[in-house]
Amino acid sequence: MALTPELHSFYCDLHVHIGRTSAGNAVKISGSRDLTFANIAREAAERKGIELIGIIDSHSPGVMQDIRDLLMSGEMTEADGGGVAYRGTTILLGTEIEIREPGRKECHVLAFMPNLAVMEDFSAWMSRHMRNINLSSQRLYAPSRVLQEEICGRGGLLIPAHIFTPHKGLYGCSAERMAELFDLEQIAAVELGLSADSEMAGYISELDRYSFLTNSDAHSLGKIGREYNVLELAAPSFNEFRLALARREGRRVSANFGLNPRLGKYHRSYCAGCGSIIDEAAATSERCPYCGSTKLVQGVFDRILHIADREQPLVPDYRPPYHYQVPLEFIPGLGKAKMNALLAAFGTEMNILHRAGEAELAAVTGPELAAQIVLARSGGLALTSGGGGTYGKVDRTRS
Template identity: 45%
Template sequence: MSSTYFTDLHIHVGSDWYGNPVKITGSKALTLTKILEEASRRKGLNIIGVIDAHAPAVQEELMDLIRKGNAYELSEGGIQFEDTVLLLGSEIEIYDSSCSGPIHVLCYLPTLQKMKDFSKWLSLKMTNINLSSQRFYGTGRELQSYVKDQGGLFIPAHVFTPFKSLYGKGVKRSLREVFNPENIDAIELGLSSDTSMADQIKELHQYPFVTNSDAHSASKLAREYQQVSLEAATFEEFAKALKGLNGRKILRNFGMNPKLGKYHQTVCSKCFTPASKSQYSCNECGSHKIIKGVSDRISELGEDSTPPERPEYIYQVPLDYLPGLGKKTYEKLIEAFQTEMNIIHHTPYEELSSSISKPVAKAILAMRSGELSIKSGGGGVYGRIDRNLS
């Protein structure tokens, strides 16, 4: 019998259990154990993907959790920890002779042993296996072939961001310039785009879209995620959902309005004044550093075509984005309703307003329905929610 599960497949480890950095820009407090505890106990995520699982010290921490009986491997792939299943992933940077610029991709393996083998293979093609998002000295197709031969999943990451992404920097027009299209399992949209934007690109019509947080700190887990229908929370079941097999499928994508993404619009990188994609200098400060936004890049690549039927894309924001919802209010909500997924999806207004102020309770409902007023982001600065809530 199928059930529904909330999944976020792009979460970074900030530090290993020795205190050494894994994701340099990640929170030092964000260890593998902290991620698992946050996902299970506060976020209410059923499946998560940690994409620094190739790091040997991260694997050591996971093996310690298994030895102590706090986690165990599933026969169909994945690691069970309390109410959350961990999928083992790795974010890798490709920049071979076929690329116009660096491209980040997500690779997931079904078992811990296969991830260990992947790490050994990567260590021959990577300068520092202990860090996240490192350069792979090989071709994109070579990496794809290895992952697929091991029964893994291959997903280009945040494909439109101006830096280190498939369309933002990596290719001139088509993913075929770098990848074998048959060995791509899904496309990760990133924070500055949504389904309707991505479907302007015809070659993406054949792939499912995933929406993930790209979290560098605990609070950012589940800022984007999807709800899927599976028979169980396992690697194999999720792989079937990406293919839409036998009722397994992505039901809904939950993501921030693209205007909240920090690369949505074209802006001057010095003063953040909005600009057009054809500008060579800023009209406000004269700087020549214009960062092309995701919306303009997609308009360059788009073509007239009929998009496929897709799961509904629902605009949401994390709770801590809402004006008036500070740390004390957040903790009060968690104490009353256990997890963010319960608060966002299931708790009625009457119960919310009995625990917190009515304006903040109304803001949560407005967030659910996509009615919050938003100021667009760009040039590396996130958009923001209008603070004028009544």
């Protein structure tokens, strides 16, 4: 009789972009130049304390060559159960793909593959339906359900990305129901995005069955881990990740850590006419309450209320807690020098956020900043709302 493996908690961020290959070729045009596969692995393992990280530009031929080189050199190895292992951190090989069905706006999805060989095969298929396979988040000229079949047929996982954002989120701009684009039985999970939380998603009943992910969508090394998850796994690997999303054999997402939606840059509607963020409870969806302009960009919260099929949100019993947490970089007064001192004392950002006590923090930063860090990790800092592509901020006058 096989023994049930012991499960452990792992910190996971499953949406990180590649800026450049090691040869300097662009992958994510808007990504930082130092966002290479190797640098992301080092940042996750050595500074952030992220133990399972999804690099979602692994389809690019230049990136795949970097992975092959790292495996050949022995710096990295193929992980048991799928993925690439580096110093206690496992990298999941993923890709972000843009789709656009006729008569709809475009949206993004994530696809994760078990290993490099499968990703190479999937990339070869995509290259026949994509204008530039080398770049990130490119449009796939194939129907969404064909894409779904190609992903799932290879043993991959399909996860709609930042589903509520007005900029290429499935619900944000492409459809009112996911069933309009995909077979719901072959969706592994959904990614909420920086401007939504579990309760907000609870207004839409078709999401009840899915595990939610909160990821950074990092375009620079510093942004890795600004949102993340805790997963209960036997080990960090693709196979264990699959089990956790399906909530099988005890594996599960046990916590989501994310920005308070008010900090998200698409949380509330925004007027392109006067530049105002419309944060009024009774704001009209047709005209700006400040200037009367009709040039409105609908925010995540307002969009959810518009497409909701419930009057009140439902949070299923299995849904893990969603912890509002302000990233360390948002905390006023926490500059580079003090951050480096904290890392020298506690090792990783996850240790600073989860394991260091207030007195220990104060010994490094002083009591005032230590108190701010404690408030940040418990969601206690006062915030101003984001909107129109601008992040919200910590309100120093009320914190």
